[in-house]
Amino acid sequence: MKLNSIGLNADKSKELSNDLNALLANSQRYYQNLRGIHWNIKGKRFFDLHVKFEELYNDANLKVDVIAERILTLGGVPQHTFEDYIQNSQVPVGRNITKDEDAIRLIVDSLKELLLIERRILDASDEAHDEGTNAMMSDFITEQEKTVWMMKAWLAEEI
Secondary structure, eight states: OOBOTTSSBHHHHHHHHHHHHHHHHHHHHHHHHHHHHHHHOOSTTHHHHHHHHHHHHHHHHHHHHHHHHHHHHTTOOOOOSHHHHHHTOOSOOOOSOOSHHHHHHHHHHHHHHHHHHHHHHHHHHHHTTOHHHHHHHHHHHHHHHHHHHHHHHHTTOOO
16 A cells, blocks of 8 residues: 555545545535625625625635645645536536525535535545544534524524
8 A cells, every 4th residue: 555645545545635626616616606695695684694695705715725725735636727616516506696595595505515525525534544634524514514504594494
């Protein structure tokens, strides 16, 4: 078994880099959705939601950078073109969303996709003994599950 420079199985690190690139593509689409709903939200809840969406897109932007840096740490190359992101993402596209409930549902649906990917990476990173990626996924999952809970509470829906 060949180890990379951080002591992990090189083949498993390459697989994790590929998985993280899928997460990166989906996270970029999520980030762009958040920017769109931040810009386009209308209605009586505008002031509260405009601020909340900004908070969420700033957090998503930070996560994108952390994901890309982890890919580099594992010896991979982060995807960085819109074409890559479009081809490799399952997060729904939010286009011209102006209504509060539609915006919140887009966030919930997007986070559901991200959580599915993150849980797969969590399992793979555990198997690879990659504590760095594992901890990152665990932190992302914890934060995003709480966001889903809050958004579902806002919608007055059960988790």
